[in-house]
Amino acid sequence: MSNLLEVRDLWIGATVFPPGEDPFDIDIVKGVSFDLEKGKVIGLIGESGAGKSTIGLAALAYGRSGVRITGGQALLDGENILELGREGIRNMRGRRVTYVAQSAAAAFNPSHRLGDQVVEAAVRHGIMGRSEAMKRARYLFGVLGLPDPDNFGSRFPHQVSGGQLQRAMTAMALCPKPDLIVFDEPTTALDVTTQLDVLAAIKHAIEETGVGAIYITHDLAVVAQISDDIMVLRYGETVEYGSVQQIIEEPREEYTRALLSIRSDIKPEAKDQDEALLSLENLDAAYGRIPVLFDVSMHVAKGQTLAVVGESGSGKSTTARVITGLLPPTRGRVVFDGEALPPALAQRSKEQLRQIQMIYQMPDTAMNPRQTVEQIIGRPVGFYFGLRGKARRKRVMELLEQIEMGEGFIDRYPAELSGGQKQRVCIARALAAEPRMVICDEPTSALDPLVAEGVLKLLMDLQKDTGVTYVFITHDIATVRAIADSIAVMYQGKVVRFGPKSKVLSPPFDDYTDLLLKSVPEMELGWLERALEERKMVSAGH
Amino acid sequence: MSAFVPVYFVVLAAGTGLAWYWRQQDGFIGLIALILFSAVLALVWGQSSIVGLAIVLAAFAGAAACGYLFRALLVSSLPDNSARFVKTAPLTASFGMLMVLVIGLLAVFAGFVAPYGEREIVGDVWEPTAGAFILGTDNLGRDMLSRLIYGAQTTIAVALAASVLSFAIGMFLSFSAAVIGGWFDQIASRIEDMLLAIPTLIFALVVLAALPQNIYILIAVMAIIDQTRVFRLGRAVAIDIAVQDFVEAARLRGEGWNWIIFREILPNVLTPLIAEFGLRFSFAVLFLSTLSFLGLGIQPPEADWGGMVKDNKDGIIFLVPAALYPGGAIALLAVCVNMIVDWLLRRTASLRGGRGA
Numbered sequence: 001m002s003n004l005l006e007v008r009d010l011w012i013g014a015t016v017f018p019p020g021e022d023p024f025d026i027d028i029v030k031g032v033s034f035d036l037e038k039g040k041v042i043g044l045i046g047e048s049g050a051g052k053s054t055i056g057l058a059a060l061a062y063g064r065s066g067v068r069i070t071g072g073q074a075l076l077d078g079e080n081i082l083e084l085g086r087e088g089i090r091n092m093r094g095r096r097v098t099y100v101a102q103s104a105a106a107a108f109n110p111s112h113r114l115g116d117q118v119v120e121a122a123v124r125h126g127i128m129g130r131s132e133a134m135k136r137a138r139y140l141f142g143v144l145g146l147p148d149p150d151n152f153g154s155r156f157p158h159q160v161s162g163g164q165l166q167r168a169m170t171a172m173a174l175c176p177k178p179d180l181i182v183f184d185e186p187t188t189a190l191d192v193t194t195q196l197d198v199l200a201a202i203k204h205a206i207e208e209t210g211v212g213a214i215y216i217t218h219d220l221a222v223v224a225q226i227s228d229d230i231m232v233l234r235y236g237e238t239v240e241y242g243s244v245q246q247i248i249e250e251p252r253e254e255y256t257r258a259l260l261s262i263r264s265d266i267k268p269e270a271k272d273q274d275e276a277l278l279s280l281e282n283l284d285a286a287y288g289r290i291p292v293l294f295d296v297s298m299h300v301a302k303g304q305t306l307a308v309v310g311e312s313g314s315g316k317s318t319t320a321r322v323i324t325g326l327l328p329p330t331r332g333r334v335v336f337d338g339e340a341l342p343p344a345l346a347q348r349s350k351e352q353l354r355q356i357q358m359i360y361q362m363p364d365t366a367m368n369p370r371q372t373v374e375q376i377i378g379r380p381v382g383f384y385f386g387l388r389g390k391a392r393r394k395r396v397m398e399l400l401e402q403i404e405m406g407e408g409f410i411d412r413y414p415a416e417l418s419g420g421q422k423q424r425v426c427i428a429r430a431l432a433a434e435p436r437m438v439i440c441d442e443p444t445s446a447l448d449p450l451v452a453e454g455v456l457k458l459l460m461d462l463q464k465d466t467g468v469t470y471v472f473i474t475h476d477i478a479t480v481r482a483i484a485d486s487i488a489v490m491y492q493g494k495v496v497r498f499g500p501k502s503k504v505l506s507p508p509f510d511d512y513t514d515l516l517l518k519s520v521p522e523m524e525l526g527w528l529e530r531a532l533e534e535r536k537m538v539s540a541g542h
Numbered sequence: 543m544s545a546f547v548p549v550y551f552v553v554l555a556a557g558t559g560l561a562w563y564w565r566q567q568d569g570f571i572g573l574i575a576l577i578l579f580s581a582v583l584a585l586v587w588g589q590s591s592i593v594g595l596a597i598v599l600a601a602f603a604g605a606a607a608c609g610y611l612f613r614a615l616l617v618s619s620l621p622d623n624s625a626r627f628v629k630t631a632p633l634t635a636s637f638g639m640l641m642v643l644v645i646g647l648l649a650v651f652a653g654f655v656a657p658y659g660e661r662e663i664v665g666d667v668w669e670p671t672a673g674a675f676i677l678g679t680d681n682l683g684r685d686m687l688s689r690l691i692y693g694a695q696t697t698i699a700v701a702l703a704a705s706v707l708s709f710a711i712g713m714f715l716s717f718s719a720a721v722i723g724g725w726f727d728q729i730a731s732r733i734e735d736m737l738l739a740i741p742t743l744i745f746a747l748v749v750l751a752a753l754p755q756n757i758y759i760l761i762a763v764m765a766i767i768d769q770t771r772v773f774r775l776g777r778a779v780a781i782d783i784a785v786q787d788f789v790e791a792a793r794l795r796g797e798g799w800n801w802i803i804f805r806e807i808l809p810n811v812l813t814p815l816i817a818e819f820g821l822r823f824s825f826a827v828l829f830l831s832t833l834s835f836l837g838l839g840i841q842p843p844e845a846d847w848g849g850m851v852k853d854n855k856d857g858i859i860f861l862v863p864a865a866l867y868p869g870g871a872i873a874l875l876a877v878c879v880n881m882i883v884d885w886l887l888r889r890t891a892s893l894r895g896g897r898g899a
Contacts, residue, residue, distance in 0.1 A: 367788050
């Protein structure tokens with residue numbers, strides 16, 4: 001059988017311009033080769049910076065600004081697309097190869113109707129007439145499971161949800177009847193429950209239309225559901241390349257095995273959970289006049305971890321804001337160590353503030369880019385404990401030691417740290433206050449899987465050493481399983497389920513928790529089909 | 543004259559060869575373009591135009607050389623840290639620094655440097671450049687050079703004081719508005735909007751006409767008018783920073799307004815504010831000149847550059863260049879300040895310690 005796409009020894013380079021130094025060239029992709037048959041899907045997987053998106057874009061003969069393809073071939077039906085001229089590339093893009101971007105919300109023009117944007121490429125390339133293209137778009141909307149496929153195209157991007165927008169984008173890519181689609185992390189920005197729908201829709205559409213696809217993601221569990229072959233990439237090189245079955249069931253390389261075993265360590269749950277360090281009692285809260293929290297109650301014992309789980313908009317971050325005093329509740333109270341905390345930040349004493357610290361989701365914005373690591377970590381040391389000069393620096397060194405970073409980092413700026421290192425510095429800043437409780441607001445969701453694993457392990461070790469209590473906000477059930485003692489599941493501003501981990505994660509479930517748990521991709525073949533099957537049975541039963 | 547043109551082209555050609563030899567692509571292309579341009583110029587307007595072009599080029603080369611030498615001098619004389627900082631200055635910035643320093647020194651030591659007194663009538667009206675009067679005399683027969691030097695004193699002092707004051711007021715109000723928010727933001731913003739709604743020049747004219755003629759009042763009026771722009775910019779950039787997580791982290795730590803404004807926000811908004819300061823200073827010089835030109839700025843017989851343009855503008859009709867000297871001085875100062883600012887901008891916007899990667 002002939003191959004649709006053959007990538008042969010692809011080299012891609014870029015020039016970096018570090019300030020104050022001479023620019024130099026780096027290689028982003030180093031000699032990658034793979035084949036793709038018609039109607040098959042290859043998954044490219046790796047951490048950020050592994051070069052997976054760059055390879056995907058090279059299949060469109062495109063390089064982001066500053067990036068150039070320095071060697072190798074990409075044969076589409078035997079023709080090297082890297083050597084096509086301007087005209088040739090224009091004919092190829094949007095006609096034979098199309099692209100689905102990570103953020104559909106940013107990829108659609110907000111001032112045009114979805115239908116017009118979906119058919120644009122097909123009409124402009126003269127593949128079909130407008131009415132025919134519209135017909136195809138309606139058919140594709142149906143295939144992708146969009147509501148009311150006949151009228152969906154007349155809506156504007158802001159009138160549909162993120163998951164629907166991502167599916168509309170897939171319809172846009174499928175409309176010109178391409179041979180190949182490049183999916184660049186199409187479900188990464190979505191909630192788990194939505195991700196399942198989109199994933200199923202994409203898989204169905206690929207089967208229905210027989211198009212070939214390159215599927216780029218960092219989530220091995222997702223790619224396992226949809227691909228025929230998987231290529232694991234790291235630092236622009238192929239780590240392992242094989243069929244899904246082989247990669248998932250018998251990985252050959254150490255790195256692949258590390259990716260597969262993520263979050264498989266599960267912390268045993270603490271027995272005694274009654275004596276609460278922090279308890280929230282019947283909290284209501286509102287932004288202006290819009291109520292966001294309704295009767296939220298939960299508690300966590302000293303030295304334990306409470307995981308607050310839910311999708312975006314479920315009120316979990318708002319709960320954190322109420323605990324910290326940034327958003328005073330309209331009803332109810334926050335009790336810390338047997339004492340009700342003043343509702344507003346300004347009324348709390350320095351000592352009360354010191355005891356509750358916070359770690360943020362985006363370490364980039366959580367640190368002042370104009371301060372060095374010493375200033376960032378040293379400020380709480382000086383502010384709460386009055387240490388100065390040498391004593392302060394010594395304490396900062398100790399903290400750096402605690403977060404497993406050397407003293408060499410002390411004079412660096414945040415921009416000179418990697419994502420994982422940044423988050424570690426944020427952890428050190430929280431620890432510097434010697435708090436009794438730390439609120440972690442999705443501290444690992446912006447990090448690559450292996451880096452996130454390291455940060456989680458660090459947090460657990462610190463809990464063992466210092467007995468600090470965590471309130472851990474996340475949407476990732478696997479993380480919750482690994483670290484929590486007790487769990488609160490939130491949905492639309494309410495706590496739908498709260499209790500010890502073992503109880504929350506075992507049946508009987510309420511509807512939402514059930515949906516949430518079943519939507520988490522598992523690292524095994526055929527999970528997607530089973531999950532969908534179960535869902536169908538549930539809805540048939542209703 | 544006849545020997546000049548061949549020599550000119552030979553020098554350019556030699557330069558081109560050297561650029562080729564040293565693989566200086568930009569220099570090579572630039573020189574080739576220059577040769578072609580000169581050839582066209584010589585064919586269309588004759589050989590004398592080449593001389594003019596050569597003088598302009600020589601002025602640029604001289605300025606670049608001055609900048610280079612000045613930078614070398616600074617690097618060798620300053621302590622290590624500052625030397626490393628100065629080394630990053632491009633030639634434009636070092637020339638700018640040199641000129642600002644020269645103008646500043648002239649202004650400070652005007653009494654010693656100026657050949658004649660500020661108000662002293664020493665010759666005839668609009669005497670040409672000759673002998674004792676390097677730049678000739680003005681409309682009342684006072685020495686142009688001396689008045690330029692004394693004028694630098696008043697012009698720079700007033701413009702600098704006004705822009706520093708306007709930045710002090712504008713930054714304080716805008717940062718407070720961004721950090722405190724709520725009612726304070728509303729009141730401050732509405733007052734600023736009100737001031738912005740009145741045309742600048744008319745506002746200044748009315749106020750200055752009503753108030754006593756006094757240099758401090760002049761500075762205060764200029765500062766109050768100018769701080770509205772600083773406020774708008776400062777508020778926009780500070781609000782952007784004030785919602786970042788690290789500011790929230792500081793508030794959760796229990797930090798006061800002072801820390802948040804000066805330690806968390808200010809370092810992050812310095813870049814646009816420095817750029818704005820360069821612009822505002824230049825505008826202040828121009829605005830002061832406008833006011834003086836209209837008779838409401840610095841009062842005669844005290845010298846200031848804008849007023850001097852006004853005094854001598856009628857001479858232009860008689861081909862007397864007296865008005866061009868103060869005008870050129872204003873332009874030179876504005877350009878030099880902005881060349882320095884451009885460099886500082888590139889420095890502070892750099893990745894190390896900069897925002898994001």
